Amino acid sequence: MIRPRASLRAACAIAAGLVASVSLAALGGMAAATAAPAPVSAPASPLTPFVDCVQDAPLGAVTARTVVLGYRSTADAAVELPAGGGRNDLSSAPADRGQPTAFLPGEHHGAWLLTVDAAAEPSLGWQLDGATVAIDGDAPSCTTATSVAVSAPATAAAGSTVPVSAAVTRALLAAPGDGTVEFSLDGRVVARVPVTAGTARADIPAPAAGAHTIAAAYAPADGSALRPASASARLTVVPAAGPLAIAADSVVGGSTSARVIVSRTSSAGAATVEFATTDGTARSGADYVRTVGTVALADGQTQAMVIVPLAVRKPGAPASTFFVVLRRASTDVSTAVAAVSLPAVPVARPPAPAAAAIGGGGGSLSAAAAGPSSALPEGDPTAAAPSAVGASQDLFWIVVAALLTGGGIAGVLGLLRAAGGRRGDL
Structure with missing residues (x-):
């Protein structure tokens, strides 16, 4: 029997190792594929229901309980939840009792008024998107409970002035006419304003650019049975724009x-x-x-x-x-x-009339030519100078004129007498 060489034995060992590695990797992949996925936690709900106040009113053998409810939403847009759909229900009662189905961003008081039989439904609960609030007699009375709604711009420029107001109300009674409201910015009190007819207003300086919180806290007047209340609003400050x-x-x-x-x-x-x-x-x-x-x-x-x-x-x-x-x-x-x-609009001028021709026969003469004898001004330096021939002819005629005047006449008479003498000699 022939033994295999050492190199051949080494190659076989390496091949076996590779096959084992591939097999283990495949088995690991199958195990990962069949393993249950890791649980994913559901995102927290942006909605929170709350009870503003409760008021009991005996009606014979029945106690009518009036409940005023509100909600708080941290969402950036409105959230729609149908009544009785599993996320907006009443516990231990018909799921649809007229509760709101559209929930706006912010804090909203008095969003829903519910009347129940206190004896028949002593422990109701409003389930809103996973959060539940108990509807019972432990909530504040509506004769003393107050609520605050803050009104402020959503954005403001850094360094500007932000107008804010707070409306103080009671669910079933008139708004309070006294007390004060403290306005704070990011937890720091910036103004304290008295309440007049349920309203307080202030102008606060905008902080540096970024996200901020404006809060309004109502404090009843001394000796009042009313309860304090507070609310807040978000403010985004952007960098100041140039004028x-x-x-x-x-x-x-x-x-x-x-x-x-x-x-x-x-x-x-x-x-x-x-x-x-x-x-x-x-x-x-x-x-x-x-x-x-x-x-x-x-x-x-x-x-x-x-x-x-x-x-x-x-x-x-x-x-x-x-x-x-x-x-x-x-x-x-x-x-x-x-x-x-x-600019001014110019007036349109009519075109200049054509030059009228005068004369007849074989030629014509323009109206301009019928004027002065020369179109050049008098003494125009461009006029041609008199020639030398013309000047000599003028001198000749001047001499002739001089001979014909004065002594020139005597010369003529002498010529005549000389001519008569020659005629007598003949």
Whole structure:
């Protein structure tokens, strides 16, 4: 029997190892594929129900219990939950009892008023998207319970002033007319305002850019049986936008529109502003088209253009001006008015009449030629100088004229006598 060589034995060992590795990997993959997936926790519900107050009223042998309920939503948009669908039910009772089905972001008091038989349904519960609140007699009485609703803008620019208000109410009775409301920003009290007819208002400085919380806490007057209450609202502060300015481009003759530019020095944050045209010496309809609108500058945008159509103006219309005005801006305005200047419209002149011809026969003479003998001005340096021949001829005639005058006459008579003497000799 022939023994295999050492190299052959080594190759076989390596091949066996590879086969074993592949087999183990396949078995591991099958085990992973058949293993149960890891449990995934359900996201927490953004909705929380609460009881504002309870009021019992005996009606003979029956005690009618009136319950005022509300909810709090941390969602960014409205949440729809149908009544009796398993996520918006009443326990130990018919699931649909007229509860709200649309839940808006924020905190909402007095969203639902429910009346039950206190003896027949002593321990109801409102189940809202996994959270449950007990409806029983342990809640505050509606004669003393209060609630607060905060009203504030959702966004504001850093460094600006934020107007906020708080409405203090009672579920079944009139709003309180006394007490105070403390407004706080991120837990720090920034204003304390007395309540007048259930309302308190304040202007608070906007903090640095970012997400913030405005809270309002109602404190009843000393000796009052009313209970305190509080509420909050979210505020997003954006970087301050540069002040807005408006300027008009020049308008040339024949233009059909005027361009007006709304700009700012800083592009940080968003800004909006309304604009409107107004008459000056130019009139809407006759010189331009009345235009109104809103300019919105997005974050990172420094300018936007407004186009104002121009009317067809009559020949001879004088230069005139109208204005474009900014109003209701979301930020500061450095220049609120732009003047648009319209040029005068020239009057169309008739063409010059053709030159009339005079004369007849074989030639013609223009009206211009029928005037002065020369079209050149007197003493025109471009006129031709007199020639030398003409000058010598003039001198000859001057000498002849001189001979014919004075002594020249005697010479003529002498010539005549000489001619007579020759005739006598003959």
